[in-house]
Amino acid sequence: MVTIHDTTDLKTAHLPSGENDLSRRYLRMLEAWVPVGIEFFADWPDRPGCGHFFGGCHWYGNETNAPAEAFALASVSPEYDEQAVGVSRSDLREMAIKGLRYLCFTHDTGPEDCVRPVTGLGCPENCSTKWGERGRGFFRESQCGSGIASMARICLLLRDHIDEETWMMVARIHEDYALRFGDMPPKSGVYVDTQMEENAWTSMGLTSCFLFLSRHKNASDWEALTHRWMYSTCAAPQDAKDHGPVGDATARDLAFKTFTALPDYWAENHGMVYPNYTGSGVRSLMSVGSHYKLWGRDLPPELFWNRKRVYENLKFLTDGGGYAQAVQGMDWPYLSTVGTETSHAIAAVFFNDAAAAALHRRGLRYGELRMEGNNGRLFDPDLAMKAHGQQDPLIMRETNIRSVAHLYLFHRLFGSGPDPISEAELEDRLAGVRTFPHAGFVHHRHKNGQTSFAWRNAIMALPLTKEGIYTIAPCSDTYLGVPVVQNRPDSHRLQKVTVTEYGHSFAAALVMDRCQETLRQQVLFASLPDGRVLSFERFVALEDLTLESLDQGLLRITNETFPLLAPNCRGVRTLYHPDGATDYRGWHGDAESDDIVDALGQPVWLNIDNRLGIRFTGTGQAVYHNRHYYKPYRAIADDLTLARQQQPKSLKPGDEAGRLTALLTPEQSHDETAATGFHALSGAKNSAALAADGYLAAANFEADRRACAFSLSRPEKLPIYAGATVEAAGNTLRCTLTLNGQTACLLGAVRTLRVEGDIRVDAVPDGATYVTNIGAGDARVEIASGEGAGATERIAPGETRGIPGF
Numbered sequence: 001m002v003t004i005h006d007t008t009d010l011k012t013a014h015l016p017s018g019e020n021d022l023s024r025r026y027l028r029m030l031e032a033w034v035p036v037g038i039e040f041f042a043d044w045p046d047r048p049g050c051g052h053f054f055g056g057c058h059w060y061g062n063e064t065n066a067p068a069e070a071f072a073l074a075s076v077s078p079e080y081d082e083q084a085v086g087v088s089r090s091d092l093r094e095m096a097i098k099g100l101r102y103l104c105f106t107h108d109t110g111p112e113d114c115v116r117p118v119t120g121l122g123c124p125e126n127c128s129t130k131w132g133e134r135g136r137g138f139f140r141e142s143q144c145g146s147g148i149a150s151m152a153r154i155c156l157l158l159r160d161h162i163d164e165e166t167w168m169m170v171a172r173i174h175e176d177y178a179l180r181f182g183d184m185p186p187k188s189g190v191y192v193d194t195q196m197e198e199n200a201w202t203s204m205g206l207t208s209c210f211l212f213l214s215r216h217k218n219a220s221d222w223e224a225l226t227h228r229w230m231y232s233t234c235a236a237p238q239d240a241k242d243h244g245p246v247g248d249a250t251a252r253d254l255a256f257k258t259f260t261a262l263p264d265y266w267a268e269n270h271g272m273v274y275p276n277y278t279g280s281g282v283r284s285l286m287s288v289g290s291h292y293k294l295w296g297r298d299l300p301p302e303l304f305w306n307r308k309r310v311y312e313n314l315k316f317l318t319d320g321g322g323y324a325q326a327v328q329g330m331d332w333p334y335l336s337t338v339g340t341e342t343s344h345a346i347a348a349v350f351f352n353d354a355a356a357a358a359l360h361r362r363g364l365r366y367g368e369l370r371m372e373g374n375n376g377r378l379f380d381p382d383l384a385m386k387a388h389g390q391q392d393p394l395i396m397r398e399t400n401i402r403s404v405a406h407l408y409l410f411h412r413l414f415g416s417g418p419d420p421i422s423e424a425e426l427e428d429r430l431a432g433v434r435t436f437p438h439a440g441f442v443h444h445r446h447k448n449g450q451t452s453f454a455w456r457n458a459i460m461a462l463p464l465t466k467e468g469i470y471t472i473a474p475c476s477d478t479y480l481g482v483p484v485v486q487n488r489p490d491s492h493r494l495q496k497v498t499v500t501e502y503g504h505s506f507a508a509a510l511v512m513d514r515c516q517e518t519l520r521q522q523v524l525f526a527s528l529p530d531g532r533v534l535s536f537e538r539f540v541a542l543e544d545l546t547l548e549s550l551d552q553g554l555l556r557i558t559n560e561t562f563p564l565l566a567p568n569c570r571g572v573r574t575l576y577h578p579d580g581a582t583d584y585r586g587w588h589g590d591a592e593s594d595d596i597v598d599a600l601g602q603p604v605w606l607n608i609d610n611r612l613g614i615r616f617t618g619t620g621q622a623v624y625h626n627r628h629y630y631k632p633y634r635a636i637a638d639d640l641t642l643a644r645q646q647q648p649k650s651l652k653p654g655d656e657a658g659r660l661t662a663l664l665t666p667e668q669s670h671d672e673t674a675a676t677g678f679h680a681l682s683g684a685k686n687s688a689a690l691a692a693d694g695y696l697a698a699a700n701f702e703a704d705r706r707a708c709a710f711s712l713s714r715p716e717k718l719p720i721y722a723g724a725t726v727e728a729a730g731n732t733l734r735c736t737l738t739l740n741g742q743t744a745c746l747l748g749a750v751r752t753l754r755v756e757g758d759i760r761v762d763a764v765p766d767g768a769t770y771v772t773n774i775g776a777g778d779a780r781v782e783i784a785s786g787e788g789a790g791a792t793e794r795i796a797p798g799e800t801r802g803i804p805g806f
Helices: 020-037 059-075 087-104 140-141 145-157 163-183 196-212 219-232 237-241 251-255 275-296 308-315 342-351 354-373 379-386 394-414 425-428 670-675
Strands: 042-045 051-053 432-436 441-446 449-454 460-464 482-485 491-502 506-514 519-529 533-541 545-558 570-577 579-583 596-601 605-608 612-618 621-626 635-646 649-651 656-666 677-684 687-692 695-700 707-713 720-723 725-729 732-739 741-754 760-761 769-773 779-786 793-796 802-803
Touching: 020 042, 020 059, 020 087, 051 087, 051 612, 051 760, 059 087, 059 145, 059 394, 087 163, 140 425, 145 163, 145 196, 145 275, 145 460, 145 533, 196 219, 196 432, 237 251, 237 779, 275 308, 275 342, 275 394, 308 342, 308 354, 308 441, 342 394, 342 687, 354 425, 354 802, 379 394, 394 570, 441 506, 449 491, 449 519, 449 635, 460 519, 460 533, 460 656, 491 741, 506 695, 506 720, 519 687, 519 695, 519 741, 533 545, 533 687, 533 695, 545 612, 545 656, 579 621, 605 670, 612 635, 612 670, 635 656, 656 687, 695 707, 695 732, 695 793, 720 725, 720 732, 720 760, 732 741, 741 769, 760 802, 769 779, 769 793, 793 802
Parallel strands: none
Antiparallel strands: 042 051, 432 441, 441 449, 449 460, 482 545, 491 506, 506 519, 506 741, 519 533, 533 656, 545 635, 545 649, 570 579, 570 605, 596 621, 605 612, 612 656, 621 635, 677 687, 677 707, 687 695, 695 741, 707 732, 720 741, 725 732, 725 760, 741 779, 760 769, 769 802, 779 793
16 A cells, blocks of 8 residues: 655645746636636535535546546646636646545545536546546546546645545556556557557656655665666657667667557547547657656656657648648547647657748647637637537546646646748748558648548548638548449558659659459549649449449538638638629527538539639539538538439449549639539540640550550640650640559640641650641741740741750
């Protein structure tokens, strides 16, 4: 049994005396939230001096430990403004301690009769039970580590006000956690469900154990083991071949066979590459690091292992709203109010990263505006009580105030980090294309937003505008087709994917067999330098089958009301179309009958709110689903499907099940969309080509290398593409290029020509261009754009001339 002599002899927390610019901003957010916490605080009569928040029945005690720690931190700030908040330091401290004592009594180590209330705001299964999760398995039991550490921090922050009974109850909780995990090695898990988050929270819990019980006979053993948990939080397979030193060991020795990250430093959870769970490894640097610092200890090198490598991924994918792009979708609420900036705050301070500092300020500012727009709450109060996520009512996510509290503590302990670079420099520095073959996606950051294309876990593409997921939500199965074949459940059998990078653009070709290999999916997806997307998708039957339905071109459109983020999140979206415009309002209803579903037919263009222009042709009908009923809630959002087929049809091998060709243009007005040119070229079987404003994207879906010829009606100006042959004869333009098997290319026009007559133009990859007159009479050729613009020449039949050497 633990005794008081096993606990820390530290009398006060190692907390700097003053605030800084960032800790002060987070303090103001805590102050704004205090009335919310008080509203949901209640005394608990079963034991003296106890109380809980939000009904006292959430997972792992988080409903109470998060607000209690927030109150404790606010109460010890030298700049806490009692007059402005209307709540004294002593009242905050009293509620924090009552929450602490409630958690102690209702933990597994507390008296048997002390259980949580019969009813609460959270998941009903937590009511009338203890927390601590004894006997529930590693996942649930270990997850209590973060809350236990929170209790330790409250004790140390309020040391002079914590009685011995409370102190020792907290000590017993720590001993209980250490006895469960103090001799357990870290877990390994990479695919489908990473162990990154589990190793992070276990290292947090064990860190608190050896610091709070610093005089315990096993403290040094617990600490040594915890260093392995810290290291293994962000361990990748290649670490097993790294003989470099890490602390007193080598990376290879610490890794052994325990890995949590993919080789390209992403983590996947719930069957998808998931930025939030990837970020858990980076966030552990803050949570564990702050605990060390509060106890006056230096941070161990194991805590830093691979954190910077992991962070770099998150940095490149962070959108205009401060969220890392969920390239394979999300199954939690999309738009957290606070905390998404945490990884950037950590990188700014620990890696001296000025770009991270800029992203941190971006996310922080959005969080401040969201809270201000909700009068201090994290969520609109009416929505919070009505909406229900996959586990709990949205109101329970008010406990995310822990993120504000932890960031306040982090910046108070470690300072503000470097000055941020400007937004313009940030975007210039982060622009470009990056391919992650193990995670299974390619990402393009451009001046008008971000674009991603994924071929693992969720086969999808996500075209984001400058405002990111505040405009287009990260729904799994976004944009690429979702087929349903009778008696053939969906499956993903990759035949081949190739990505060709061009520095600030890319072209991808995907050949995937779906639905138990009965249906072949062929995709050409090209992201242009300015963020426009040229896309082609076709499904072809591989055997006799019945296609029950096929949706292509799904875009989930965020339609939330965030008062201070207008005009974007103003609670209405305007869909522009050839017949005018339709407003769709966003609100949370009570039943599916509240939804509005509009069949749009087959318009040649649509525009979402003057934010995303779409030129397209598809096999099915376009549908706008103005959702109001959400089960579960992830965001107030509508669904636009560009091509929906709902009537079953029988197909034979080689029959086409459906296709969608499109040009997507972020940050485009509806007038511009209506006037935009877009062409789908005709070509040989198992090939595709699309053209728009000086660019040609093409794909060869056959297995072998071949010359692919594509044609369209002859335009007024002939585009000339380096590496291609262009023939203009009569009213037809024919473009021929050689493509390797199952690859794609994106070509930009090196120049355009005005031509009278019939010609062939050969442009070699370096741009040198040769014009041959293939007609019966003279051809007049003018360089309309590009090098040599304005030059004109007549070319005799059969003659070849070089450009620009007219």
